[in-house]
Amino acid sequence: QVQLVQSAAEVKKPGASVNVSCKASGYTFRRNAINWVRQAPGQGLEWVGWINPYNGKTNYAQKFQGRVTMSTDTTTSTAYMELRTLRSDDTAVYYCARDWHPLSAKPYFFEHWGQGTVISVSS
Amino acid sequence: EIVLTQSPGTLSLSPGERATLSCRASQSLSSSHLAWYQQKPGQPPRLLIYGASSRATGIPDRFSGSGSGTDFTLTISRLEPEDFAVYYCQQYDNSPTFGQGTKMEIK
Numbered sequence: 611q612v613q614l615v616q617s618a619a620e621v622k623k624p625g626a627s628v629n630v631s632c633k634a635s636g637y638t639f640r641r642n643a644i645n646w647v648r649q650a651p652g653q654g655l656e657w658v659g660w661i662n663p664y665n666g667k668t669n670y671a672q673k674f675q676g677r678v679t680m681s682t683d684t685t686t687s688t689a690y691m692e693l694r695t696l697r698s699d700d701t702a703v704y705y706c707a708r709d710w711h712p713l714s715a716k717p718y719f720f721e722h723w724g725q726g727t728v729i730s731v732s733s
Numbered sequence: 734e735i736v737l738t739q740s741p742g743t744l745s746l747s748p749g750e751r752a753t754l755s756c757r758a759s760q761s762l763s764s765s766h767l768a769w770y771q772q773k774p775g776q777p778p779r780l781l782i783y784g785a786s787s788r789a790t791g792i793p794d795r796f797s798g799s800g801s802g803t804d805f806t807l808t809i810s811r812l813e814p815e816d817f818a819v820y821y822c823q824q825y826d827n828s829p830t831f832g833q834g835t836k837m838e839i840k
Contacts, residue, residue: 645829654821654831654832654833654834655770655772655778655821655823655831655834656831657828657829657830657831669828671828672734672828705777705778707777710780710783716825716827717825717828717829718766718783718825719768719780719783719823719825719829720768720770720778720780720823721780721789721790723777723778723779724777725777726777
């Protein structure tokens with residue numbers, strides 16, 4: 611079965627960077643894009659961006675452009691999200707989610723989700 | 734950016750009742766590119782509906798979606814105790830956005 615296992619929670623200071631990983635199993639990693647979605651405490655869901663492991667193409671939400679980099683390692687079926695210049699309002703649970711559409715050229719909707727990684731930003 | 738507005742913010746109902754949740758888009762969605770998710774505390778969201786009306790794998794048939802253009806509806810025909818959760822709509826016509834959520838609580 612499809613599984614997405616994310617890295618452990620982290621505490622960061624403002625201005626630092628964080629790297630969250632998402633290890634996939636149970637399917638052919640290159641066939642489906644990985645999205646990143648975040649959820650601030652008590653708030654709704656916010657799409658951060660998308661990466662296609664097949665060709666490395668990325669698509670970031672405008673709000674995060676210049677501050678986020680997504681990558682994949684197809685040898686280990688792992689996706690990564692780096693968020694830089696962290697602020698207190700980046701405190702959230704960050705989820706990776708597999709896109710439903712195989713070999714898609716754009717993000718669709720999210721059929722399988724990781725368990726979430728809590729990122730806390732505080733001085 | 735396409736803005737999704739969900740209503741009501743909170744819905745108080747009893748098990749066995751019918752629930753109707755609304756999601757309105759700021760512009761028309763082509764090909765009904767709208768999905769619905771259910772989220773319980775401490776869990777990731779769970780995909781319920783995609784393409785406005787297609788149920789995801791394993792989703793009970795008491796969940797149904799309808800709508801097109803800018804107005805979409807999620808209906809739960811008879812509420813079960815496990816259905817009390819927060820529900821989000823999401824559009825994928827262009828860069829994905831989510832509605833702010835509807836909290837379904839036990840009356």
